[in-house]
Amino acid sequence: MPDADAQPVDAGPFGKWLAAMRAVLRGERDADVPCGNCIGCCVSSYPIPLRPEDVRARAEVPEAFLLGRTGSGERWLMGFREDGRCPFMNERKCGIYADRPQTCRDYDCRIYAAAGLVPDGERPVIEQRVREWVFTFESDAQRAEAAAVRRAARFVRANAALFPASVRAGSATAAAVLAVKAYPVFMAEVAAPPEQLVRRMLELVREFDAAQ
Template sequence: MNTTKTKDRPVIRLAPVAAGEFSQWLGDTERALEDGGAGADVPCGSCTSCCHSRMFIHIRPHEKETLKAIPRPLLFQVPGLPKGHVLMGYNDKGSCPMLVDNKCTIYAVRPQTCRDYDCRIFAATGVPVDAALQPEIAEQIKAWRFEYRDEASHSAHESLIRTARFLRERSDLFPRGSLPGNPVQFAVLVVRVHRLFDAAGGEGAGERMSDAEVAKNVLARLNAPSEQAGPRGRDAAR
């Protein structure tokens, strides 16, 4: 993701915002990552922070109605992806050019990338965004509060946090470039491998594997054919 510093909008400290029940969120997110295309049902309220947070939006070739609605000069080919995969950038204020008067002018046909974006994934995994570049999203992340229906729901949240910490702290066990640097992709990876991580080395997994063995299992999962398409989500090609 290319980013530039522009004149910042004032960042308002937010009161806590209900993020929903954790296990429910996790199950929905895992299914959405497997199936793709369902979009995320985020209780955004009046927040439009991700529409003016200096992001590049990936639009895929099959999104014909979306592509028709966006002026061609705003789109450019995604480097390294097949022809037809395009990115839409942002204006000098860091906002999406389709955002007018704080409203999405192509809402009915907005990109799938926008439909998939769910900033609760950062609250769920503890993966930070760059608060200097995306201060409003960082504030929104701090405001989310999950509910927990039972102990298993609490444990699932702890599992995601533990997995993210392991991937960060033991990045030396992974080949250079195999772990994503982009926060959205990193958080998506955490959601994708946390059950594997728990089974291999988490609490209650019986005999604990060494960190190197855990990393090997995570890598095997990353290299499985089903994972080769790469993580989906609004930030996937930024």
């Protein structure tokens, strides 16, 4: 739904963004988001996974905000303050920017705009920014890719129950990530049965992940 307060913010050329986002998802680079004054990620009640490589961040998290292991091995979650702010957020700045967790480095809210989604939960600051992003298109090929990403995301949202539970396709984030990884399946209007499209998406996702 259009937001009356939304002011357009340049998200950059779609093709360049898509290639960079795919590289981020492959672990080849950090995200480079023109956030400007937005601090949505850091004030939106996000528990942040701490990966094994987040050694310095993990060492600095106050005990009260370490929520415990997730899954197996040394995986922890960093909690947030009662008002939703990250414990490292001071005066609108990250107190451990140089050592911030990899999850913070990977986050790019333009993925929701590209997929035509907003994050799950009550995250109005991020939602506002997602509605503000406007991509530019340098070719019809980029427009076709953008349309395919949106079709893929819509498909995942409508058919989440057909995906394996491990994919957690019911979340907006997972739908957006799946769409960015497997959008080529939707480069043309696809009339195949949903089960077949799910299989093709999962094949592409496996290939994408194997290329990491």
